[in-house]
Amino acid sequence: MTDPILSVEGVTKTYKGGVTALQPVDLEIRRGEIFALLGPNGAGKTTLISIVCGIVTPSAGAIRVDGHDALRDYKGARRKIGLVPQELSVDMFERVIDTVNFSRGLFGRAPNPAYVEQVLRDLSLWDKRHAKLMELSGGMKRRVLIAKALSHEPDLLFLDEPTAGVDVELRRDMWKLVHRLRERGVTIILTTHYIEEAEEMADRVGVIAKGKLLLVEEKAEMMKKLGKREMVLTLAEPMATIPAELAEWNLTLEDEGKRLRYIFDARAERTGIPSLLRKLGDLDIGFNDLETYKSSLEDIFVDLVEGTRA
Template identity: 65%
Template structure:
C-alpha cells in the first residue's frame, strides 16, 4: 500500500547557516499512529511544519496522500489537520463558531452534522456556545483538535498534544486519538511524554540533531533494544556473589538480600535456565523473584545519548 506520507531526502538550512534537518527519509503508513520522539531542538517541529506547508524545505520532496506539498499544495494541505503546540484560538469566539470557521477556510461547505459529531466525540458539545476564553486549558486543546478535524483530513498532526494537561485528561485524550485512528485517520504525534508514545504508537521514529536515527515498530524496538532484569529475593543473606556464579554477571544488592541478573530481551532463556541450575548447585535458595523490562523512555535516552 502506498504510504500516506512520503518524505524523501528532505533538508532544511536557514539563512544563518543552521541546518535544522539533514536528509530525512520517512514513510508513514495509512491508518497508523506514528510517534516522533526527540529532545528539544532536534527538528521535530521543523519537520512537521514543512509537511504542513508552513515552512519551505531547502531540498527534498514530501507527498501527502500522493500530492506534492509544494507543486500541489492546496490538495496536499486539504488532507492535513494540524494541532500546534501553542493554544492559538480567538478568545472571544464560541466553540461552534471557531470550529465552523476553520472548516470554511478550506473551502468546505457548511456541515453542521459533521461539526456536531466532532464536538460530541471530543466531549465539547455542552460547551459549543461557550467563548474560548472561558474554557480550561484542557478544553482549549480539545478545541484545537476539533478545528484541525473540521475539514475532514486524512492526516492529523499532533505537536505535543497533551502539554500542560493533567494526567486524567491526558488519558482521556489518548482515548480520543485511538478512536480517531479507528475512523481511518493517520496520526503523527510528537511528544515529550514517552509514556504517551508507549501507550499509543504503532511505530516510533527518533530524531536527533536534525537526523532520523531510528524508525521501528514499537514492540520490535522494545524487543530489540530493551533489557530485562530478573531480581531474586534470597532466603539467606550473601556477603558476595559466589565465584561459581561469576560468569552470569550477577549484581548483589547492598543489603545482600537480592541478586540481580540483567539480560537483553532477544532471548536469554538458556541463560536463565543455566543461572537457576547454577544457583541450585551452589545451594542458594530464593523465596521470590520478579522481572522488569526497559521502558521506551530508557531506550530513547540511551539512543539519544549515544549520538551526542
C-alpha cells in the same frame, strides 16, 4: 509499502544561523496507521511536522501528501492535513463555534453545520459552542484546537504533544478519540513526551534525536528487538563483592550488596538463568526473593537517545 499517505524524502532543515534542525529524513507513513514520533526536546519533531504542514520551509528534500507534492501542489497537500499544535494558540475573543467554522472555511470547505456539530459533540464541546475561548480551561482549549484541526475533514492528522499539560481524565479521552478517528480512516502522527502514550496507541514508532531519525519500527517489533529482560535477586546475606566465579553473567551489585541484577536476552537460546541459579547454589549464596522485569518502550527510548549523546 504501497501508496503511503505521507512520503518524506531527504528532508533537511538548516536555519539561517547555521543550526541544523533536521538531517536528511526519509519516512513513509501508511494510510490509516497511528505513528508516534518520539524524541527529546529539540530533537526536530516539531520542525519535521512544521515542514510537512508548510509552516517551515525545508532546506532540501521532497514531501508528498496523498500523492500531492507539498511544495508544488501545496494546496492539494494541505487540504489533506489537520494540525493540532503544541502551544495553546487561540483567538481569545472568538467563540468556539466561530473559530471552528473559521478553520473549516480557511481550508476551502463550504459550511457544514451538521459536521461541525458532530465534531463538537465528539469532543464534548457542543455545550460550550457559544463560549468565548478566554472562558475555557486549558484542557477545553486543547479540545478546541483538535476540533479546528478536524473541521475540514483531514485524512492526515498531526497531533503535536496533544496531551501536554492535560489531566489524566482528558488524556484518556484523547486516546479514545484518536482510536475513534483511526477507525474512521484518519491517519494520525503524534509526537509525545509520554512514552506510555505511544506504547498505548501507536502502531509504529519513530525515534528522532539531534535532527536524525534513528529508528522507525513496528511498536511490537521494536519492543521485541530492543527490549531487555532483567532478573533481580534479593540476597539472604549482603555481599561485599561479586565472586569471580560469577563473572561470565556480568552481574551488578546494588542496594549496598543486598541485590544482584542480571540483564539477559529473553530471545536467546540460552538465557543463562538456570546455570546462574545452579552456580549460586554451588557457591552457597542464598536469596529470599526473585523478580523479573521487561523493559518498557521508555527504557528503549532512553537507551536509543543516550546512545546518540555518547
